[in-house]
Amino acid sequence: MTLLLQEIVVGLTTGTIYALIALGYTMVYGIVELINFAHGDIFMIGTFVSISIFGLLGITATSHPTGFALIGVLVITCLVSMLVCAVLGLVIERVAYRPLRNAPRLAPLISAIGVSLILENFGSLWKGVSFVSFPQIFPQVTYDIGPVTISSVNILVLVVALSLMIGLQWMVNSTRIGRAMRAVAQDREAAALMGVNVDRIIGLTFFIGAALAGAAGFIYGLQYGSSIFYIGFQLGLIAFTAAVLGGIGNLAGAMLGGVVIGIISALSSLIPGSILPHGGDAWQNAIIFAILILILVFRPSGLLGQQVPEKV
Amino acid sequence: MFLSRSSNILLPASDTRKLLIKWVVALLVPVVVFTLWGGESIINAVISPATASGGVPTDTGSLVAAAIFTVVFNIVVLLLAGYLVAADSGRRGMIELWVEVIVFALVPLILVILLGLILGMALAAVAWLAYFYVRNAVRKARHYTPPPPLASLKAINAEQRSVLMSRAILGGFWFGLTFALISLVVDLAYFFSGSLPTVILIWAIIRTILLPVAGYFLGRLAGIMALRRTLPQTGNGTGGNGENGRNGSRNGLRRRQQLEVLSTTRAREEAKDLVPNDLPLRSAGAQRFFLTLLVAVMLFYPILDSFLFGPGTDGRLAGYGDAGYYVILALGLNIVVGFAGLLDLGYVAFFAIGSYAWAMVGSTQFGFLTGILVNPHIWPWFFWPMLLGAALIAAFFGVILGAPTLRLRGDYLAIVTLGFGEIVPVVFTELDKYTNGINGIVGIYSPILPGVDWSSSTPYYYLILVLIAITIFINVRLRDSRLGRAWIAIREDEVAAESSGVNLVRTKLFAFAAGAFFAGLAGAFHAAKLGSVSPDSFGFGDSVIYLAMVVIGGIGSIPGVIVGAIAVYAINVFILANLDSLASDPNNILYAVHNTIANVVPGFTFGNIRNLVFGIILVAIMIFRPEGLIPSARRRRELQHGNNEEVELGALDVPPGSAEFEAEVHVE
Numbered sequence: 001m002t003l004l005l006q007e008i009v010v011g012l013t014t015g016t017i018y019a020l021i022a023l024g025y026t027m028v029y030g031i032v033e034l035i036n037f038a039h040g041d042i043f044m045i046g047t048f049v050s051i052s053i054f055g056l057l058g059i060t061a062t063s064h065p066t067g068f069a070l071i072g073v074l075v076i077t078c079l080v081s082m083l084v085c086a087v088l089g090l091v092i093e094r095v096a097y098r099p100l101r102n103a104p105r106l107a108p109l110i111s112a113i114g115v116s117l118i119l120e121n122f123g124s125l126w127k128g129v130s131f132v133s134f135p136q137i138f139p140q141v142t143y144d145i146g147p148v149t150i151s152s153v154n155i156l157v158l159v160v161a162l163s164l165m166i167g168l169q170w171m172v173n174s175t176r177i178g179r180a181m182r183a184v185a186q187d188r189e190a191a192a193l194m195g196v197n198v199d200r201i202i203g204l205t206f207f208i209g210a211a212l213a214g215a216a217g218f219i220y221g222l223q224y225g226s227s228i229f230y231i232g233f234q235l236g237l238i239a240f241t242a243a244v245l246g247g248i249g250n251l252a253g254a255m256l257g258g259v260v261i262g263i264i265s266a267l268s269s270l271i272p273g274s275i276l277p278h279g280g281d282a283w284q285n286a287i288i289f290a291i292l293i294l295i296l297v298f299r300p301s302g303l304l305g306q307q308v309p310e311k312v
Numbered sequence: 313m314f315l316s317r318s319s320n321i322l323l324p325a326s327d328t329r330k331l332l333i334k335w336v337v338a339l340l341v342p343v344v345v346f347t348l349w350g351g352e353s354i355i356n357a358v359i360s361p362a363t364a365s366g367g368v369p370t371d372t373g374s375l376v377a378a379a380i381f382t383v384v385f386n387i388v389v390l391l392l393a394g395y396l397v398a399a400d401s402g403r404r405g406m407i408e409l410w411v412e413v414i415v416f417a418l419v420p421l422i423l424v425i426l427l428g429l430i431l432g433m434a435l436a437a438v439a440w441l442a443y444f445y446v447r448n449a450v451r452k453a454r455h456y457t458p459p460p461p462l463a464s465l466k467a468i469n470a471e472q473r474s475v476l477m478s479r480a481i482l483g484g485f486w487f488g489l490t491f492a493l494i495s496l497v498v499d500l501a502y503f504f505s506g507s508l509p510t511v512i513l514i515w516a517i518i519r520t521i522l523l524p525v526a527g528y529f530l531g532r533l534a535g536i537m538a539l540r541r542t543l544p545q546t547g548n549g550t551g552g553n554g555e556n557g558r559n560g561s562r563n564g565l566r567r568r569q570q571l572e573v574l575s576t577t578r579a580r581e582e583a584k585d586l587v588p589n590d591l592p593l594r595s596a597g598a599q600r601f602f603l604t605l606l607v608a609v610m611l612f613y614p615i616l617d618s619f620l621f622g623p624g625t626d627g628r629l630a631g632y633g634d635a636g637y638y639v640i641l642a643l644g645l646n647i648v649v650g651f652a653g654l655l656d657l658g659y660v661a662f663f664a665i666g667s668y669a670w671a672m673v674g675s676t677q678f679g680f681l682t683g684i685l686v687n688p689h690i691w692p693w694f695f696w697p698m699l700l701g702a703a704l705i706a707a708f709f710g711v712i713l714g715a716p717t718l719r720l721r722g723d724y725l726a727i728v729t730l731g732f733g734e735i736v737p738v739v740f741t742e743l744d745k746y747t748n749g750i751n752g753i754v755g756i757y758s759p760i761l762p763g764v765d766w767s768s769s770t771p772y773y774y775l776i777l778v779l780i781a782i783t784i785f786i787n788v789r790l791r792d793s794r795l796g797r798a799w800i801a802i803r804e805d806e807v808a809a810e811s812s813g814v815n816l817v818r819t820k821l822f823a824f825a826a827g828a829f830f831a832g833l834a835g836a837f838h839a840a841k842l843g844s845v846s847p848d849s850f851g852f853g854d855s856v857i858y859l860a861m862v863v864i865g866g867i868g869s870i871p872g873v874i875v876g877a878i879a880v881y882a883i884n885v886f887i888l889a890n891l892d893s894l895a896s897d898p899n900n901i902l903y904a905v906h907n908t909i910a911n912v913v914p915g916f917t918f919g920n921i922r923n924l925v926f927g928i929i930l931v932a933i934m935i936f937r938p939e940g941l942i943p944s945a946r947r948r949r950e951l952q953h954g955n956n957e958e959v960e961l962g963a964l965d966v967p968p969g970s971a972e973f974e975a976e977v978h979v980e
Contacts, residue, residue: 296727
């Protein structure tokens with residue numbers, strides 16, 4: 001039982017990272033119906049940007065500021081990483097997706113795959129083809145809450161991710177820009193007629209989605225301590241799955257989906273080798289996708305997705 | 313827009329000479345270049361094997377094949393000459409045609425001679441892009457718009473038919489004569505310089521007589537072919553194919569009416585294939601000849617290769633064999649994505665299943681699994697039934713995957729297929745009791761066929777050609793079948809299709825099964841050719857590449873998908889993967905390019921930026937040709953329809969202006 005709760009805590013922290021990335025997928029999908037395959041690679045660029053900033057500031061695992069200075073460094077790193085990724089997302093939209101807005105449906109998908117390959121290769125040129133370590137500068141303190149142990153990093157990850165999600169929810173639901181986004185998502189032409197600058201709103205969606213991926217890259221580094229150029233591909237796949245699981249196009253769904261998948265993957269490592277050969281860890285992806293398929297069979301539009309009535 | 317009904321659909325007969333010069337020159341240039349490059353040495357090797365230079369196959373089988381190819385090549389070229397002269401309306405100038413022949417035939421030919429097949433074709437494609445760009449720029453600068461293609465649906469009378477016939481004959485004859493004379497002059501020059509054996513001189517003289525005579529008769533045949541593509545004259549018994557005058561003329565009348573009732577776009581499309589027309593090189597009639605030529609080249613390629621490109625045939629054929637199963641994979645995926653419109657991101661799973669099907673049966677693994685002792689001399693025979701077996705097993709899994717996805721729409725379906733594609737390799741990795749896990753299965757048997765040596769690449773080349781031919785045949789038949797139309801219907805509108813009586817469950821499951829079937833076929837071939845399989849060669853990245861092949865080629869279009877598969881494979885494997893080895897050769901231009909970059913960026917290799925370049929190419933192709941390289945006819949019509957907002961008068965039942973039209977439109 002303790003083990004189970006412990007794994008749920010682990011799953012919760014990974015899940016929030018998945019959720020942050022999934023938000024980018026789901027926002028873009030909601031507004032332009034495009035699976036943005038490059039999104040995972042933007043996340044990877046986010047981890048690399050954070051590592052580079054630490055490098056620029058001369059911060060290593062052994063020599064780094066403490067106290068408020070540390071918090072300042074962390075905040076700046078996170079913000080810069082978000083900004084770089086956001087601008088990257090904006091540029092990608094402008095170059096690779098906007099010319100294809102009225103093209104056949106699969107053309108932007110292939111374009112997205114092309115961008116993903118470009119970013120991945122760029123990452124390998126930038127930081128090499130092996131794992132890059134992310135300095136563990138946040139003090140590691142573990143707290144025992146009842147039967148489970150939770151570390152300070154876990155708490156930081158949860159706090160950053162949750163505050164970003166709440167911020168996003170607030171922005172989409174309560175601001176003018178958020179209303180414009182929802183309008184464009186619902187009916188692009190009608191929104192344009194109502195005076196919404198559609199191109200700007202779509203650009204902004206990519207901007208915000210990519211910024212969230214940048215933040216996810218930063219906290220991923222804090223949590224796991226390393227990154228590699230293909231990390232975005234794997235995590236992107238899982239995050240996209242999370243977005244679909246929650247109901248693609250639905251922000252709350254993406255968060256729920258991310259957490260559910262995080263917990264499933266954590267729990268799957270509890271499956272002993274006597275049930276599945278080599279234990280659950282080896283089967284993690286298969287288990288995630290099998291559960292996804294099962295859920296979609298019973299809820300074809302995801303957990304929180306609305307059953308859209310068929311237009312005739 | 314009304315179709316033009318100009319009265320002069322043929323050039324006057326006196327202008328035949330102009331047409332002859334135009335086409336004989338246009339055809340001679342590439343044909344002579346080809347002959348001087350490799351055609352001559354093929355013939356020489358056939359006539360006198362003793363004089364053949366080194367590296368060229370001189371065994372009887374190869375020589376017979378080479379001789380057959382030469383005969384086929386010459387027949388097709390002579391037929392083409394006759395057909396083109398007859399089919400040309402003469403409305404486009406000589407210079408324009410010659411420029412196009414140079415750009416589209418001579419430039420690729422020369423590049424292929426200089427750089428080899430793949431790199432040459434790739435550079436030719438770049439040259440074509442540059443040509444289009446320059447041409448459009450020039451046209452824009454001079455405010456020139458090309459005249460719309462002749463859309464005359466006027467029937468031609470008996471007199472005009474005889475003119476066409478004589479043109480065809482003259483075209484074949486004059487082409488044969490000039491070609492023979494040029495070859496004779498070249499051969500005589502070589503003979504007097506002493507480097508031509510007498511036996512070949514005798515052949516040269518025979519050829520000089522033979523070619524014009526053959527040109528005459530083949531020209532007549534080409535004329536008959538051209539005449540079958542004309543609209544027969546209404547109410548005149550000479551129409552049709554002559555077996556039944558009245559029936560023929562009624563057919564002709566019906567055909568013309570059909571064309572006029574069609575929309576402008578369709579009528580223009582149809583008119584493009586009639587004789588005479590403005591662009592005979594692009595008409596369906598001429599395309600048959602190109603196709604014949606292409607098939608001949610592909611069939612005899614293993615023999616031609618060493619004549620054309622020198623040593624190293626086996627390695628090149630191995631590469632083309634690998635490219636071949638990508639064609640099958642792309643065609644199979646095209647059924648699911650292109651025809652039925654179901655986005656499949658996990659297609660690699662079926663390929664993996666097909667590969668493992670033969671790997672587990674056709675290796676010692678089978679003995680471990682079942683305890684049955686396998687005789688390695690007889691067991692590989694089992695490959696042939698297992699080719700079908702692997703395809704059927706994959707199709708079965710296609711149905712299994714299809715079943716839970718029936719209620720899903722759009723991208724929810726995509727993620728389930730993606731999930732399936734992720735699960736299958738994990739299963740193959742972790743069930744190592746059966747599949748040998750991450751190490752994969754090695755020592756998979758090659759097929760057996762008496763008298764065939766499977767250690768070289770040639771049999772695999774022919775095997776994949778046969779498999780591709782079967783796949784194309786089934787694909788075309790499926791597309792035009794009731795089932796194919798049901799697929800297209802659910803792609804366009806699921807609800808409308810269902811209410812029109814399409815059984816969604818069956819139709820979708822058939823699409824998944826048919827797609828998976830071809831992946832299984834390709835998988836079994838892949839396992840046998842490579843001799844080993846391992847689970848990490850079947851990833852999401854591979855599924856994505858197959859999808860890119862389909863979309864880049866032109867979704868739903870069979871020729872497009874074939875071209876797309878070859879193009880993507882060639883870019884990725886033949887070109888980008890080979891840049892480094894090319895750059896290590898100091899004679900190559902890439903050597904200088906590499907050194908220049910390496911001076912700025914230390915440690916630079918082309919391998920490091922392979923995916924970068926590939927990604928840029930993918931994005932660029934999509935931005936400049938979002939509908940794919942060769943869009944399907946249906947999609948092309950949709951696109952044209954979007955551009956052309958005019959009301960299509962031909963599509964209306966009653967023409968506007970008539971009293972009935974006013975009566976219909978006028979609403980109280």
